[in-house]
Amino acid sequence: MKKTDKKLSPEKKFKAGVPQKENPASTYWRVFFRDTLFLVIVLAVTLTLLTIFPAKRPTVISVSKKFFVELILILPAVMVLMGLFSVFVSREMVVKYLGRSSGLKGFLLAIFFGALPTGPLYVAFPLAAALIKKGARRANIVIFLSAWACIKIPQEMVELQFLGLKFMATRLALIIVFVIFMGLMIEQIIDWTDRRPEESKGKGQQKVRGKGR
Amino acid sequence: MGATIILINLATLVCLVLAFYKDRRKARQSLYEAVKAFIRILPVVFIIIILIGLLLGFVPKELIARIIGEQAGFGGLLGVALLGAVLHIPSLISYPLAGSLLQSGASVTAVAAFITTLTMIGLVTIPLEIKELGKKMAFLRNGLSFLIALTIALLMGLIL
Numbered sequence: 001m002k003k004t005d006k007k008l009s010p011e012k013k014f015k016a017g018v019p020q021k022e023n024p025a026s027t028y029w030r031v032f033f034r035d036t037l038f039l040v041i042v043l044a045v046t047l048t049l050l051t052i053f054p055a056k057r058p059t060v061i062s063v064s065k066k067f068f069v070e071l072i073l074i075l076p077a078v079m080v081l082m083g084l085f086s087v088f089v090s091r092e093m094v095v096k097y098l099g100r101s102s103g104l105k106g107f108l109l110a111i112f113f114g115a116l117p118t119g120p121l122y123v124a125f126p127l128a129a130a131l132i133k134k135g136a137r138r139a140n141i142v143i144f145l146s147a148w149a150c151i152k153i154p155q156e157m158v159e160l161q162f163l164g165l166k167f168m169a170t171r172l173a174l175i176i177v178f179v180i181f182m183g184l185m186i187e188q189i190i191d192w193t194d195r196r197p198e199e200s201k202g203k204g205q206q207k208v209r210g211k212g213r
Numbered sequence: 214m215g216a217t218i219i220l221i222n223l224a225t226l227v228c229l230v231l232a233f234y235k236d237r238r239k240a241r242q243s244l245y246e247a248v249k250a251f252i253r254i255l256p257v258v259f260i261i262i263i264l265i266g267l268l269l270g271f272v273p274k275e276l277i278a279r280i281i282g283e284q285a286g287f288g289g290l291l292g293v294a295l296l297g298a299v300l301h302i303p304s305l306i307s308y309p310l311a312g313s314l315l316q317s318g319a320s321v322t323a324v325a326a327f328i329t330t331l332t333m334i335g336l337v338t339i340p341l342e343i344k345e346l347g348k349k350m351a352f353l354r355n356g357l358s359f360l361i362a363l364t365i366a367l368l369m370g371l372i373l
Contacts, residue, residue: 028249028253029243031253032253032256034251035253035256035257035260038256038260038275039256039257039259039260042260042263042264043259043263046263046266046267049267049271053271055272056271059266059269059270060266060267060269060270060271061266063266063269063270063313064263064265064266065264067262067265067266067309067313068262070218070309070356071262071309073218073222074217074218074221074222074249075251075254075258075305076251077221077222077224077225078221078225078305079247079248079254080225080228080229080243080244080247081224081225081228082246082247082250083242083243083244083246083247083250084228084229084232084240084243084244084247086243086246087239087240087242087243087246088232088236088239088243096294120333120338121242121338122335122341122342125338125341125342125344125345125346126345128346129346130343130344132346138350141346141350142350142354145354146333146354146358149332149333149334149335149358150304150329150332150333152304154305155304155305155308155332157217157220157221158214158305158308159308159328160217161217161218161221161308162308162309162311162312162323163308163311163312163315164245166373167311167321167325167356167369167373170369170372170373171325171329171365171369172363174368174369175329175365178361178365179361181358181361182354182358182361185357186350186353186354186357189348189353190349190353193349206350
């Protein structure tokens, strides 16, 4: 594994950007009420359906009850785990460890740190941007983001519960392998296109400042 | 049903005790975050539970099997993969949904494709990703993730 920590010239084009804070408390409740409204609609449709087709009632009710019990036994624990991770694993810690690691160790650390802290993917983007600024390897950033997106310790437990050990373990192993592969590939592509900006002018140059659109 | 649930709850309890031992204030804050997240996800949990009930009660197995079952073609697989990429369901809740699809005749490949694209790709969050990391990286990551999700799904179909 070669070290590419130093020669990350294109990092300048990425602005770390302060995540826009749009009053988290009001967003929280807005999302909650929107979802509750959806729930009411779904509930109304379901009740109508069950009134029209009474024969389906036992199946629907027993299935829903079974899944409800399973979820209610597992979700609180998962939520507590996620809360613990999000509070105890600080951003500074992630940036500190990932910013300077390289090679296979870097990949594994990227996966590990991606799998630990929890929160939606968009929380990870500013973090990734900060890592690029710090000179972290491009491949590690991609691996970190992907691990954040789809390898989460609490989530894996829920997968284990609902899809079984064989399914969960196979998918996890495949994802780890392919995510590392993807990280290296994206790094190669980006290095390659950055190295010859004059040949792919339209492609390489205009991306200098990606704007959210 | 028992073993996994007991294991998870025990593990959580151990972590919680350790957390309180290490830093009482932070541990309490974690619990607060947990309650907040739990309340927020609750409506979605109920929606998914009801949808699973309707799915298993109303949609015939043959139909699901025909669209995304073992014998179904590549079109169905591509369809669920795209659906997973577009939808924005919390991944926690997608597992029971995936499990119920598996029970009702969907193939391992289709289910794996669905949850993998669902978690790996966020069409909704792409604008933010572009803003923070640039167009090239965002499109490359999401595009390749889609191909990789399909590959993983097909491999899982072969293995399991």
